[in-house]
Amino acid sequence: MVQGIYEDIAGTLRSHGLQVTSQRILIYDYLIHTREHPSAQQVFEDVFESLPGISKATVYNTLEVLSNHGLIQKININSGVTRYDGDTSVHSHLICTHCHRIIDYFDDSFLGLRVPENLWNGFEVKRTCVIFYGVCDSCREELAAQAKEKRKARKDCVVPFKRDLKQVDAWLTVKTKG
Amino acid sequence: MVQGIYEDIAGTLRSHGLQVTSQRILIYDYLIHTREHPSAQQVFEDVFESLPGISKATVYNTLEVLSNHGLIQKININSGVTRYDGDTSVHSHLICTHCHRIIDYFDDSFLGLRVPENLWNGFEVKRTCVIFYGVCDSCREELAAQAKEKRKARKDCVVPFKRDLKQVDAWLTVKTKG
DNA sequence: CTCTAATTTTAGAATGATTATAAGATATCA
DNA sequence: TGATATCTTATAATCATTCTAAAATTAGAG
Ligand SMILES: [Mn+2]
Ligand SMILES: [Mn+2]
Ligand SMILES: [Zn+2]
Ligand SMILES: [Zn+2]
Numbered sequence: 001m002v003q004g005i006y007e008d009i010a011g012t013l014r015s016h017g018l019q020v021t022s023q024r025i026l027i028y029d030y031l032i033h034t035r036e037h038p039s040a041q042q043v044f045e046d047v048f049e050s051l052p053g054i055s056k057a058t059v060y061n062t063l064e065v066l067s068n069h070g071l072i073q074k075i076n077i078n079s080g081v082t083r084y085d086g087d088t089s090v091h092s093h094l095i096c097t098h099c100h101r102i103i104d105y106f107d108d109s110f111l112g113l114r115v116p117e118n119l120w121n122g123f124e125v126k127r128t129c130v131i132f133y134g135v136c137d138s139c140r141e142e143l144a145a146q147a148k149e150k151r152k153a154r155k156d157c158v159v160p161f162k163r164d165l166k167q168v169d170a171w172l173t174v175k176t177k178g
Numbered sequence: 179m180v181q182g183i184y185e186d187i188a189g190t191l192r193s194h195g196l197q198v199t200s201q202r203i204l205i206y207d208y209l210i211h212t213r214e215h216p217s218a219q220q221v222f223e224d225v226f227e228s229l230p231g232i233s234k235a236t237v238y239n240t241l242e243v244l245s246n247h248g249l250i251q252k253i254n255i256n257s258g259v260t261r262y263d264g265d266t267s268v269h270s271h272l273i274c275t276h277c278h279r280i281i282d283y284f285d286d287s288f289l290g291l292r293v294p295e296n297l298w299n300g301f302e303v304k305r306t307c308v309i310f311y312g313v314c315d316s317c318r319e320e321l322a323a324q325a326k327e328k329r330k331a332r333k334d335c336v337v338p339f340k341r342d343l344k345q346v347d348a349w350l351t352v353k354t355k356g
Numbered sequence: 357c358t359c360t361a362a363t364t365t366t367a368g369a370a371t372g373a374t375t376a377t378a379a380g381a382t383a384t385c386a
Numbered sequence: 387t388g389a390t391a392t393c394t395t396a397t398a399a400t401c402a403t404t405c406t407a408a409a410a411t412t413a414g415a416g
Contacts, residue, residue, distance in 0.1 A: 199364065259403095
C-alpha cells in the first residue's frame with residue numbers, strides 16, 4: 001500500500017537510468033498532480049512541506065534532469081521565471097499577462113495543423129509550441145482579488161499536495177530490501 | 179540631430195506621445211532593419227557603434243518603452259535572455275535550440291486557425307504565439323559532423339574489439355586498487 | 357531665441373533567478 | 387556488506403534585468 005503510490009514514479013525514473021531518491025519522487029509526484037505550472041521557487045516551497053531541509057539547488061537539479069529526460073517540460077513566459085509542467089502530452093497554454101497564470105488548453109481541431117512541414121529551408125522542426133496570451137477571468141474583473149484567487153485555485157486541485165515523507169522512506173526501505 | 183532619413187521614425191515616436199531622442203531613433207531604426215532578433219546586449223553593442231557612450235540602461239528603457247507601445251515585440255525563448263523583434267506583423271518563429279537563432283516564418287495556411295475563439299472559459303485571448311523549436315541547417319550539419327567524429331574515434335580505437343575476459347578482470351582489479 | 361518644467365539618459369548599485377562548486381550523504385550493485 | 391558512482395546540500399558566483407538619483411536633453415510657451 002505504502003509503496004504502491006510511488007511504484008510508477010520510481011519505475012519511470014529507473015527506466016530513464018536515474019537513481020531513485022525521495023527528493024526526485026516528491027518533486028516529480030508534485031509536478032504530475034498539480035495544475036499550477038509552478039516555478040522552481042513554488043516547487044521548492046511546496047515540496048519543502050513534505051521534506052523540510054530539501055535544498056533549492058536540488059530542486060533546480062531535479063527539474064533540469066527531469067526536463068532533459070522529457071519527463072516534464074519547461075515553459076518560458078514574459079516574467080523572467082521558468083515554469084514547469086508535469087504534463088508532457090501535446091497541449092497548448094493560455095497565459096495571463098497580468099497574473100501570469102498558465103491554463104491548459106486542449107484543442108484537437110488544430111493539433112494536426114501545428115507542424116506545417118518537417119523540414120523548412122533546412123530547419124528541422126522538433127516541437128511546436130502554441131501560446132495564447134491574454135487576460136484571465138479573475139484578472140479582468142478585479143485586480144485586487146489576485147492573491148485570494150490564486151490560493152483558491154490551488155485548493156481546488158484534485159490531488160492533495162502534501163505528502164508524508166515517512167511514506168516515501170518506508171517505501172524506499174521496502175524496495176531496497178526486497 | 180534629427181535628419182530627413184529619420185523623419186518617419188521621429189513621427190512614429192511622436193504619434194505615440196514619446197519624446198524624440200537620438201538613442202530612441204537609432205535603437206528603433208536598428209530593430210526595424212535587422213532580421214537577427216537581437217538581445218538587449220546585442221542591441222547595445224551594435225547601436226554603440228553609431229552612438230558611443232549610450233548606456234545599457236537606456237537600451238533597456240527604450241526597448242521597454244517601444245515594446246509597451248507595440249512598436250516592437252519581445253520574444254521569450256528557453257535561454258534566459260529576452261530577444262527583440264522590430265517586425266510586429268503577424269508571423270511565427272523557428273527557434274534553433276542549439277544556437278538560439280530565430281528565423282521568421284510566414285505561413286498563411288494556419289494564420290486563420292491560430293485563434294480558436296476569442297473567449298474561452300472567461301479567458302480573453304489578445305495575442306497568439308506560435309513557435310517551432312528545432313535545429314537549424316548549419317547546426318544540424320555541425321551536429322552531424324560531431325557524430326561522425328565520434329564514430330570515427332570509436333573506429334580508430336587501438337584496443338582490439340574482441341576482449342580476453344582475464345585481461346578485463348586484471349584491468350578492473352588494477353583500476354579498483356589504484 | 358530663451359526659459360522652464362517635464363522627460364530622458366546615464367553610471368553604478370541592487371535585485372533576483374539560475375548555475376557552479378566542492379564536500380558530505382546516499383543509492384546501487386555484486 | 388563494501389566499493390563506487392551518483393546525488394544532495396550550502397554557499398558562492400554569475401548574469402540579465404531593474405532601480406536610483408543626479409545630470410542632460412527635449413518640448414513648448416513666451
Ligand atoms: Mn500544461
Ligand atoms: Mn520575427
Ligand atoms: Zn490573470
Ligand atoms: Zn542553430
